[in-house]
Amino acid sequence: MSMNVPKLLIAGAVALTAGVATAQPMPVPIPLPTPPPTPPDGTPPDGAPPPTDGTPADATPADGTPTDATPPGDAPPPLGSPPPIESVTEVEALPEPPRPPIDLPELLLAPSGAMLPAGVIYSRSGVDTSGGLSSDMRFGLGDVAEFGVAVTDLIRGREASDQTPRRMAPFYTATFRMGLAEHRLFRHQPALALGFRKSFEFEADNHRSRIAELHLAASGHVGTRTTVHLNGSFWDASVETGDEGAVLLHDQGLSRQFRIGGGVAVRAVEDADILIDYAWIPEFCFTCTDANRTRLRPILSWGVRYDLAPWAQLQSGVRVPDIGDANLLDAQIFGQLTLINRSIERVVDRRRRR
Amino acid sequence: MRRTVPLLIVAALASGAAADDGPLARGPTVLTIPTAWTQPRTSLTAALDGDHRGGSGARITLGYARLVEIDLRGDGELTECDPCAGVDRAVAPVRQPTAGWKLALSPWRDGAVAAGVRVPLGFRERARASEAFVVVSQRLGPVRLHAGASTWASAHRGADGATITRAPQAGVRPLVGLEWTPEIYPRTTILADLQWLPQLGPTAAETAPRWAFAWGVRYRALAWSAVELGVRHRQDDELGGATVMVRLSAAWPRAAR
Numbered sequence: 001m002s003m004n005v006p007k008l009l010i011a012g013a014v015a016l017t018a019g020v021a022t023a024q025p026m027p028v029p030i031p032l033p034t035p036p037p038t039p040p041d042g043t044p045p046d047g048a049p050p051p052t053d054g055t056p057a058d059a060t061p062a063d064g065t066p067t068d069a070t071p072p073g074d075a076p077p078p079l080g081s082p083p084p085i086e087s088v089t090e091v092e093a094l095p096e097p098p099r100p101p102i103d104l105p106e107l108l109l110a111p112s113g114a115m116l117p118a119g120v121i122y123s124r125s126g127v128d129t130s131g132g133l134s135s136d137m138r139f140g141l142g143d144v145a146e147f148g149v150a151v152t153d154l155i156r157g158r159e160a161s162d163q164t165p166r167r168m169a170p171f172y173t174a175t176f177r178m179g180l181a182e183h184r185l186f187r188h189q190p191a192l193a194l195g196f197r198k199s200f201e202f203e204a205d206n207h208r209s210r211i212a213e214l215h216l217a218a219s220g221h222v223g224t225r226t227t228v229h230l231n232g233s234f235w236d237a238s239v240e241t242g243d244e245g246a247v248l249l250h251d252q253g254l255s256r257q258f259r260i261g262g263g264v265a266v267r268a269v270e271d272a273d274i275l276i277d278y279a280w281i282p283e284f285c286f287t288c289t290d291a292n293r294t295r296l297r298p299i300l301s302w303g304v305r306y307d308l309a310p311w312a313q314l315q316s317g318v319r320v321p322d323i324g325d326a327n328l329l330d331a332q333i334f335g336q337l338t339l340i341n342r343s344i345e346r347v348v349d350r351r352r353r354r
Numbered sequence: 355m356r357r358t359v360p361l362l363i364v365a366a367l368a369s370g371a372a373a374d375d376g377p378l379a380r381g382p383t384v385l386t387i388p389t390a391w392t393q394p395r396t397s398l399t400a401a402l403d404g405d406h407r408g409g410s411g412a413r414i415t416l417g418y419a420r421l422v423e424i425d426l427r428g429d430g431e432l433t434e435c436d437p438c439a440g441v442d443r444a445v446a447p448v449r450q451p452t453a454g455w456k457l458a459l460s461p462w463r464d465g466a467v468a469a470g471v472r473v474p475l476g477f478r479e480r481a482r483a484s485e486a487f488v489v490v491s492q493r494l495g496p497v498r499l500h501a502g503a504s505t506w507a508s509a510h511r512g513a514d515g516a517t518i519t520r521a522p523q524a525g526v527r528p529l530v531g532l533e534w535t536p537e538i539y540p541r542t543t544i545l546a547d548l549q550w551l552p553q554l555g556p557t558a559a560e561t562a563p564r565w566a567f568a569w570g571v572r573y574r575a576l577a578w579s580a581v582e583l584g585v586r587h588r589q590d591d592e593l594g595g596a597t598v599m600v601r602l603s604a605a606w607p608r609a610a611r
Contacts, residue, residue, distance in 0.1 A: 129453045129474070131476055131477075268421060268459070269420055272419035272420070303455075304419055304457060306418050306419035316422060316424050326521075326522065328473075328484045328485075328505075328507035328522045329473075329484050329508070329509055331471055332473065333453045333471065333473055335424065
């Protein structure tokens with residue numbers, strides 16, 4: 001994101017300049033005064049004597065070929081001549097500046113502090129070895145906010161504490177985030193994002209569940225190859241079974257709601273990043289005590305993001321749910337395809353240039 | 355024996371470097387253990403294998419970003435026994451489709467280090483096992499050496515119906531491998547590897563890793579394909595209990611010759 005700001009400013013300046021130039025009236029040529037006629041002996045009109053070796057005063061040979069190294073086209077226009085009109089069309093015909101790569105709003109699971117630029121549509125679809133499918137689609141709003149909907153396969157639930165947790169899917173969520181780009185307020189200010197994610201109600205086996213998460217994420221570049229991400233998440237969840245009242249996570253105290261996460265991305269080769277992140281996901285236990293009805297479980301993920309094209313990235317990696325138990329049997333290998341559509345961003349930029 | 359091994363190594367080093375270094379020469383496995391190599395460009399490798407006991411397997415591997423290999427595999431590498439000792443000892447393969455993911459880096463010349471996991475596809479209540487490994491590979495002239503460690507976690511239904519689980523912390527075992535491509539046979543590679551694989555028994559006490567040693571030859575007949583012939587010995591098997599196997603491999607895009 002650090003590269004985005006100056007380049008966007010330059011692009012904006014060029015667009016504004018072009019706009020101003022287009023709005024100017026056509027310049028009217030100012031007629032020059034007619035020069036006095038040169039005497040036949042070559043004496044300049046200012047009265048200076050002609051050269052003694054017979055060379056003409058303007059050093060032009062007799063055949064009319066200029067001896068000056070400067071080509072005629074590069075000669076400065078005479079004083080008083082209007083600026084060249086073609087410069088206006090040159091500005092209009094400027095090629096679109098190359099668009100800087102986008103810093104993505106999430107690592108593998110953990111949110112990052114980066115926001116999608118205005119008009120950018122981002123989608124990520126994934127599959128994992130446990131048979132789960134996930135998808136996330138977001139839209140950048142005005143460089144300071146983004147909105148998205150997603151379906152996740154990471155939420156799990158179990159009937160009792162001694163049973164194996166089962167996936168609760170499809171679990172739909174909606175996300176709204178707002179934030180600031182890196183270096184926007186001051187130098188070395190990390191990219192900041194305040195996000196809110198809320199699920200739609202999931203109902204299965206006479207249980208109704210919902211989750212909500214508020215996070216503050218910060219991301220900063222360290223050197224040219226590394227980005228560090230840190231976030232604090234504040235969770236809430238609700239579980240209802242049959243006609244029982246809802247059991248809420250926020251009734252269990254702040255210590256059960258707040259978690260720290262984050263990750264690191266390192267550009268290992270020119271077109272791929274190695275990513276490690278640490279995130280939290282709620283897990284439900286439907287017949288446990290109220291205090292244990294919802295627990296936040298840590299997930300450690302690592303993987304590689306590969307730039308297939310400016311608009312596509314392939315990610316794969318490993319995630320270990322409940323890394324606290326070092327449960328290798330529950331480890332999942334996942335693959336994800338990220339697509340980035342910048343058509344709307346381009347259209348908006350073009351209209352701004354006009 | 356003490357003198358033979360150093361002599362073999364010296365002879366191998368003295369015979370010069372291998373001529374070809376295509377994708378199948380830097381394959382994802384020696385015979386059974388993983389290597390630390392990844393392909394220098396995005397590529398797909400497929401392999402089909404069978405053995406004289408009627409066993410079969412298939413594997414497809416995608417390498418990308420010069421860092422990662424992902425594969426899908428179905429084979430009988432995991433075994434179960436019941437009973438596990440005595441003259442009536444019976445060992446059978448547990449067919450388990452798995453997926454593997456390996457991240458490899460080449461921080462020094464002609465060498466690489468990789469770490470990866472292999473997990474079962476889907477949820478299989480009867481028997482499942484996952485593996486994590488770290489391996490270092492180094493090329494020394496015509497020889498490629500591989501050494502590392504692996505650990506396994508498993509869960510399966512015991513004789514009494516209860517689930518027997520083995521945690522990865524229960525034991526880390528070494529894995530080693532060797533590939534030697536003699537200069538006079540640049541398309542032929544002699545292979546050998548050793549690793550420990552879990553054997554699922556009817557009780558927790560009988561569930562333990564057992565060594566498996568494999569040796570054989572890889573012949574790269576074409577730029578894009580290879581055939582491997584090998585023999586595998588497992589711990590507690592008699593010599594006649596060894597398994598003879600054959601594997602056909604193909605790579606895309608093919609290697610430049």
